[in-house]
Amino acid sequence: GAVVSQHPSRVICKSGTSVKIECRSLDFQATTMFWYRQFPKQSLMLMATSNEGSKATYEQGVEKDKFLINHASLTLSTLTVTSAHPEDSSFYICSARATGGNSPLHFGNGTRLTVT
Amino acid sequence: AQSVAQPEDQVNVAEGNPLTVKCTYSVSGNPYLFWYVQYPNRGLQFLLKYITGDNLVKGSYGFEAEFNKSQTSFHLKKPSALVSDSALYFCAVRPTAPGAGSYQLTFGKGTKLSVIP
Numbered sequence: 001g002a003v004v005s006q007h008p009s010r011v012i013c014k015s016g017t018s019v020k021i022e023c024r025s026l027d028f029q030a031t032t033m034f035w036y037r038q039f040p041k042q043s044l045m046l047m048a049t050s051n052e053g054s055k056a057t058y059e060q061g062v063e064k065d066k067f068l069i070n071h072a073s074l075t076l077s078t079l080t081v082t083s084a085h086p087e088d089s090s091f092y093i094c095s096a097r098a099t100g101g102n103s104p105l106h107f108g109n110g111t112r113l114t115v116t
Numbered sequence: 117a118q119s120v121a122q123p124e125d126q127v128n129v130a131e132g133n134p135l136t137v138k139c140t141y142s143v144s145g146n147p148y149l150f151w152y153v154q155y156p157n158r159g160l161q162f163l164l165k166y167i168t169g170d171n172l173v174k175g176s177y178g179f180e181a182e183f184n185k186s187q188t189s190f191h192l193k194k195p196s197a198l199v200s201d202s203a204l205y206f207c208a209v210r211p212t213a214p215g216a217g218s219y220q221l222t223f224g225k226g227t228k229l230s231v232i233p
Contacts, residue, residue: 006159034220034221042225043206043223043224043225044223046220049220093159095159095160104150104162105150105162105221107159107160107161107162108159109158109159110159112157
């Protein structure tokens with residue numbers, strides 16, 4: 001089955017630094033990937049849609065200059081949290097869709113970001 | 117805009133008993149419906165989907181879901197619960213119309229399932 005690899009699984013950084021999270025589709029090509037944020041005991045909140053070779057589409061209220069998304073190839077999308085602050089601490093999850101109109105989304109295992 | 121409701125924050129069931137996790141939806145037109153499971157500090161794993169056809173959909177790990185158009189529901193079921201089924205379950209819907217955003221999923225808030233030994 002389709003596998004999405006997300007790295008790192010956990011990261012701790014100091015306030016003011018930047019952190020990059022990678023999302024790779026291992027055995028399929030993904031023209032579109034999605035980035036979600038999940039708060040404790042809450043559902044997933046869509047942050048942005050990442051399109052290969054073009055700019056990402058951000059959801060309302062998500063700062064595009066803070067959450068930089070790059071989708072440089074059909075198998076890799078990256079999310080960079082710039083100038084991180086403690087309130088950015090969260091669980092970030094990426095997903096990708098294989099080709100085929102009704103294919104389900106496949107999710108990475110998520111990245112637990114802690115900003116100290 | 118579409119929405120998903122999971123009315124129960126938590127469901128407790130004894131091991132070996134049947135389980136049901138409820139989900140209702142609101143969407144224009146015909147829905148595409150999904151169930152995902154999330155284990156602690158992990159991403160979501162796909163369980164099953166309803167696109168069209170039989171209202172009863174069978175998925176991974178013995179789970180199934182029944183699509184009921186008149187009640188706009190898509191409840192997740194399993195005949196005999198296992199302790200290892202304990203996890204967070206998400207129902208999701210996406211629009212069927214093609215175009216921008218057509219593959220974005222709208223998730224319910226999740227239901228925590230606890231299977232008691």
